[in-house]
Amino acid sequence: MPISFDRLPVIAEGKTKIIYANPDNPKTVYMRFKDDITAGDGVKHDVIAGKALVDWKTNRDIFGYLNRRGVRTHYLETPEEKVALVEKLDRKINLEVVTRRVAAGSILKWGDVDEGTRFDPLITQFHYKDDPLHDPMLDPGYIDYIVRSKGAKEFMTMREINGQVFTILEEAFARFAVQLVDMKLEYGIIGDEVVLIDEITGGSFRLWPYAKEKVDLQQGNVLNELDPAGRLDKDTYRMGESGGQVLTKFEQIAEITARFAEL
Ligand SMILES: Nc1ncnc2c1ncn2[C@@H]1O[C@H](COP(=O)(O)OP(=O)(O)O)[C@@H](O)[C@H]1O
Ligand SMILES: [Mg+2]
Missing domain, CATH: 3.30.470.20 (ATP-grasp fold, B domain)
Structure with missing residues (x-):
């Protein structure tokens, strides 16, 4: 069943993600990716449809790889598209x-x-x-x-x-x-x-x-x-x-990081 985020408390919202409490486990939070992209300390801002999905994939594959290599990260798992479950910061x-x-x-x-x-x-x-x-x-x-x-x-x-x-x-x-x-x-x-x-x-x-x-x-x-x-x-x-060109580049990154699973 998809997570109903509109019912979950928002802990923080930044430029590219929203952090939600996880009532099932208060030691963890959901990190939900947004389509927003910013530059120049947030001055330049756009929304690129599809960016959240591609960022989520890249993030998942890189953090998964780093965890396998023994790096101490907050990343736990990926419960659904565009969402990562991570350990909550103290x-x-x-x-x-x-x-x-x-x-x-x-x-x-x-x-x-x-x-x-x-x-x-x-x-x-x-x-x-x-x-x-x-x-x-x-x-x-x-x-x-x-x-x-x-x-x-x-x-x-x-x-x-x-x-x-x-x-x-x-x-x-x-x-x-x-x-x-x-x-x-x-x-x-x-x-x-x-x-x-x-x-x-x-x-x-x-x-x-x-x-x-x-x-x-x-x-x-x-x-x-x-x-x-x-x-x-x-x-x-x-x-x-353009947004479309940026998305194409980000998709190329995701294609590479998907193959980190083979390494
Ligand atoms: N494991 C975590 N637990 C709690 N909050 C986190 C965790 N990882 C990241 N965050 C918070 O998520 C928020 C949103 O991130 P982001 O959109 O990248 O913000 P920013 O615009 O500040 O870069 C930030 O406040 C960040 O500190
Ligand atoms: Mg950030």
């Missing part, structure tokens, strides 16, 4: 945790780095999650200081999980000749654990197809090895492509 952490392999996007404007620069080791940055304040980045030196002097071990855990997830997904996408360029994840506290929460969908990362059959990705700059114009991610929307 405390939200208002941070967006970004890991980068290849320089792209905002870092080209605020950092002294050329597009396509390859980061090895990966770099991970913490942004305070607040759209009106434009998600400002936290000073890395200050993070190191509070980890050292105040034992703020949550930052260590988030950095570690972000790196682990990035590596797992980078390797998985590589099987399909696509480079995971960068990625944004969110965390919360459940019990006394730092847990990966929220969603991982086409809006969570940049994905650039390989430019040729044999790529050399062990260089300082890998721009010539990749095909940013063929990007599959939400940059297509940020750059003004």
Whole structure:
């Protein structure tokens, strides 16, 4: 029987999902995907019919894969289309945790780095999650200081999980000749654990197809090895492509992540 969401209490509503209480198990919540897409800290906003379905699929397949690989995530199962059942947070952490392999996007404007620069080791940055304040980045030196002097071990855990997830997904996408360029994840506290929460969908990362059959990705700059114009991610929307084109790209992502079941 389909879940009657109009009768369930809404716990939170964000830009892309609605969170509902689960009366059958208060330790869990339903995460229901919306067709909405936003960019520029929520300033650009559209509704793309079919986006919720494709995001739900991608999210399900990525979280399922991460769980199988032993990552501590909130994801439990998928009770019906466009709905995920997840562990309920005890405390939200208002941070967006970004890991980068290849320089792209905002870092080209605020950092002294050329597009396509390859980061090895990966770099991970913490942004305070607040759209009106434009998600400002936290000073890395200050993070190191509070980890050292105040034992703020949550930052260590988030950095570690972000790196682990990035590596797992980078390797998985590589099987399909696509480079995971960068990625944004969110965390919360459940019990006394730092847990990966929220969603991982086409809006969570940049994905650039390989430019040729044999790529050399062990260089300082890998721009010539990749095909940013063929990007599959939400940059297509940020750059003004139509809803239909964005949906087609997101469907291509879902086709790839569906095959993570084989890995
Ligand atoms: N496991 C969880 N338990 C409770 N709330 C969650 C969980 N995972 C994500 N959320 C919350 O879901 C809400 C909606 O998400 P989203 O639409 O992505 O919001 P935003 O617009 O803030 O990015 C957010 O407030 C987020 O913190
Ligand atoms: Mg979100």
